[in-house]
Amino acid sequence: MPVGDDVTLLDWQRVHNEIIPTAPLSVDDIRERAERNVLEVAYAGDVLIGCSTVRPPSEETAAATVIARVLPEHRRQGYGTAIYERSLARGRELSSKGIETHILATNEDGLRFAKSHGFVEVESYLLPGDTIPFIELRLEPQPD
Template sequence: MVPSNAESDGIEIREAKTGDVEGIRRVAADSLGASYGDVLDDDVIEHAVEEWYGDETVEAELDTDGMLYLVAVAGGDLVGFSQSAVLSENPAGNILWIHVAPTHRDQGIGSTLLKQTQAMLSDRGVERVAAEVLAGNESGNRFYEEHGFEKTTDRETEIAGESYVENVYVQQGAEQFEVHEVGDRTLYVNWAESERGSEAPFFAAYSDEDGENLYGWYCSNCQSFDNAMDTMERLECNDCGNTKKPVRWDAAYL
């Protein structure tokens, strides 16, 4: 179990509070700018930060059991955070982001955040943890490999209209697929391949156990496969109205 406040080498790790929203947004903006300034225009980053880390969005996520925010504080300043989607009943968790302020990188803060995040997810009943990293992010891929994760697959993702390869990592030894019998069809839900939803994550569902033939998406909010995606890749569950949120990008793991 992770204590409410854990300290390591002068860094305090704790669950985020409403008063941390401004610091979370600042760190996200600085981290994205430092990591993607040569890939994405400033206005794209600014729009993403405002949409993902606006006051109402983060406050709502802090108030739900489906999202976990841990922050790293040094000298009274918020210098990093992790953001994870929690699906304890599955029981799975996806690390969406680990952000560290550029001025505090190369100090082990990312590693500390990851370890405390894993411990907190375990405390919440999560047994399987996944994370996604762009193939071109050498430090990000190396970060997870050095911390006991293994690559299970890769897929295409789109950033600012350009296509990139994204690697999917899971904790070593974890089962990747969960079998579901739907009528006369057997589907294989890949809990390591998800899309963020307004209520809960969507997980990719395959018609084969090798995960090569995508059948559709599994809504973890209502355990339904009845959903639809339009040509703009807007995904919505027909049973509960859970909707796919904007595409996330991999974080800066330093």
Template sequence: MSELRILAVSEGPTADDWRHVHNVIIPADALSADEVRERIGRNRLHVAYRGDTLVGCTTVRPGAVATVIVRVLAQYRRQGIGRQLHAMALAEARALDAERVETIVWASNVDGLRFAAAHGYAEEVDRYLPDGEDVPYITLRRA
């Protein structure tokens, strides 16, 4: 098993890979290349590879209440990748002086909800149902 390689997202292949992971895990909110470029400007985005294989991505939205989102492709879950990505993203949020940390999980992502709970995101602070959607997004605060 090769080591996890985590790269900051910029224009080009890393942005395409970040978009791919996002769109596979959240197909109801698929993003365009332009939307990813906009997110690069306001968030900290990373992609993760095991060897040359894309396995996941992260988003850190800076602020007093930072949002940390970890996504791991289904076939690579339960191998410690999410734990490593979460530790890196959480450290980045703390380095940005976040007073609190939250995450957002699509309610139909049962693995994501379990992962969040296992990593201390226990307090539900919001549910958001986008127009025309049937499944809400849940915002959870880390204790």
């Protein structure tokens, strides 16, 4: 479900900030991101499961960025795959030059999930003031 009102925005924020505690986002940060990225939240009935971000290519990269997040208590139930596949399809609409993702290094489940779906580590980097790096992974374009 697209982030389109205060309820979905706050749910997206909850998932993001729980999974990435080193880089919490404010409501204003998320509103700004929603103007340039595709932000969605995922539910099983009325239960919040996760969220996703799809970033279009930028000046820094020709690849689209796809990020799928699932709350820990809902992992290994197929939700991550569903969120990822939906986001990946959107990312491929935005770029034929590849897909990348960024995962906090301490998120072992996220790294394992990305690698099991064909992503390869490209680099790690620290955000200013952080002590835990993010891992950038790349999924190369599929041949025609």
